[in-house]
Amino acid sequence: MREYRNHVLICGGPSKCGSDCGEHDVETLRSELISLLKEMGLRERVKVSTTNCLGAKEPGPIMVIYPEGIWYKEVTSGWLKQIAEKHLAGGEVVEPLLIHEMAPSRRRSE
Numbered sequence: 252m253r254e255y256r257n258h259v260l261i262c263g264g265p266s267k268c269g270s271d272c273g274e275h276d277v278e279t280l281r282s283e284l285i286s287l288l289k290e291m292g293l294r295e296r297v298k299v300s301t302t303n304c305l306g307a308k309e310p311g312p313i314m315v316i317y318p319e320g321i322w323y324k325e326v327t328s329g330w331l332k333q334i335a336e337k338h339l340a341g342g343e344v345v346e347p348l349l350i351h352e353m354a355p356s357r358r359r360s361e
């Protein structure tokens with residue numbers, strides 16, 4: 252198994268929490284993120300998976316990034332570059348999308 256530094260989970264529903272993740276094309280979102288990561292040379296260290304409902308109860312698509320335990324809402328294609336560059340490459344949280352932070356002390360920038 253590769254030594255991933257991050258695992259990105261993208262919720263694709265079906266919803267059990269009321270979020271609308273399942274109404275978005277999360278497979279395309281996943282493919283777009285993987286393409287971006289390849290362009291940036293980060294693909295080998297970031298695992299990207301789709302998942303069922305995560306129980307966020309926030310507007311989707313929901314994305315969770317480990318090991319930081321950062322939860323983002325409304326992750327559309329337009330935000331992927333910022334997530335890849337700022338969070339996955341730079342270790343910083345994309346604040347406008349943040350809905351939950353499981354372990355603030357795990358941020359690489361702190």
Ligand code: FES
Nearest residue numbers: 262272304305307
């Ligand atoms: S449908 Fe519940 S978190 Fe995505």
